[in-house]
Amino acid sequence: MERMMAADWNSFVDATGDRSFAHESMEKYYKRVENFATTSPVTNSNIHGNDGPIKITQIYDDLFGDIWKKAADELDEIFNYDLSGKIDYGFSFEPSSFTNGLRSSSGDAYLIPAMAKYPNLKVITGATATKFIVNEITKEVNCVLFVSMDGFFSAVANKEYILSSGTFYSPHLLMLSGIGDPEILRQNGIEVKHKLEQVGKHLIDNGFITVEYETSDFPIGQSIPVALVNTQSPTTDTNPDIFFLLKTDNTKRYLYVIIFNASPRSSGGSISLYNSNPLIPPKITLNYLEDHQDILTFINGINYVRRVMSTASIKQFASLTEISPGMKDVDISTYIRNNLQPLYHFVGTCSMGKNSQNSVVDHRFKVHDIRNLRIVDASVFPAAFTSKTGPCLTVYALAEKLADILRQQYT
Secondary structure, three states, X not given: OOOOOHHHHHHHHHHHOOHHHOHHHHHHHHHHHEEEEEOOOOOOOOOOOEOOOEEEEEOOOXXXXXXXXXXXXXXXXXXXXXXXXXXXXXXXXXXXXXXXXXEOOHHHHHHHHHHHHOOOXXXXXXXXXXXXXXXOOOOEEEEEEEEEOOEEEEEOOOOOEEEOOHHHHHHHHHHHOOEEOHHHHHXXXXXXXXXXXXXXXXXXXXXXXXXXXXXXXXXXXXXXXXXXXXXXXXXXXXXXXXXXXXXXXXXXXXXXXXXXXXXXXXXXXXXXXXXXXXOOOOEEEOOOOOOXXXXXXXXXXXXXXXXXXXXXXXXXXXXXXXXXXXXXXXXXXXXXXXXXXXXXXXXXXXXXXXXOOOOOEOOXXXXXXXXXXXXXXXXXXXXXXXXOOOOHHHHHHHHHHHHHHHHHHHX
16 A cells, blocks of 8 residues: 655646645645554655554565675666665565554544544445435525435435445446536536536556466465566666556466556547436446557566576576466567456546646535535546555545545634
């Protein structure tokens, strides 16, 4: 579970004009979230939080750590003990939110303790929000409708409604409520309550491919070796184009190198509607590899991984035979098209920005021109965003930022 690269926060600043989204300003929210522990011999404890609700552990394996450092040296790459520091790229080990085999989730870390602490907090499970009732004159949400096994219900907020249904379902609920692109709404028989054309646009995900090796007891241990590198530029370049990690199966006989596209160029997909039935899932269009540069990035990634696996540091510890795509005369671009998989790091469908022409929410997470509705989840990442790392920890940080905004407004 990584932090977002410092440079990637610039997309938030550029989209909103708000410097409070700069990396140095957002670091305090990461620290508020984290309960960080590491076995690394080198770490800067000032970078991380140690009393937050989300338990994050970075396992540094001494044996493979030495191998991984030497492999980085052979390739003139940086070995980085902590990707959250000032240098946030290079060869390293992945922080994980697993502790004692259990994942630290928002439910365990935030929701369950809050339910025990606040008697006025009511959590309804097994229910589906179906629609906001929007007054198209006052531009206010009057209530939210939801359905469960017990029937149909409505809920009214005294102050505001906060939507956090994720990259697929936040725009879905807006459109069902008449907030979105008028053409899409009318095609599905939905009355337009508020024109907001960017709802559901700019769906972004990295996508990944896998290079598979047959091996013999590959010495990873419990650690997760990773690398965030630029395959085309000198090591001084801080704009990585691939992120990859190493995993073995339980038998240790197979090694999987999972390659992510760190800077996808394709314009992105979209979320739309099949019809006006709120119980029908949204229509999802992904548009992976629309830009040929993304195919070239994966080709470069495969070739780079082959160089890594061919270093003397790696080869002296384990024999490796590439199974897929394989070293035979394989059309790599065809392999990529046939084997690309979603990374499920979807962001961007209720993007943040300065106005309703190019975004859905403003810098205070408010839906443009709707007085009492905010969104906070991965959907608010800006349209120009390219995710080099997973969004999970960053979503926690954004939620903490919104919590501060609400405290300032209502206390």
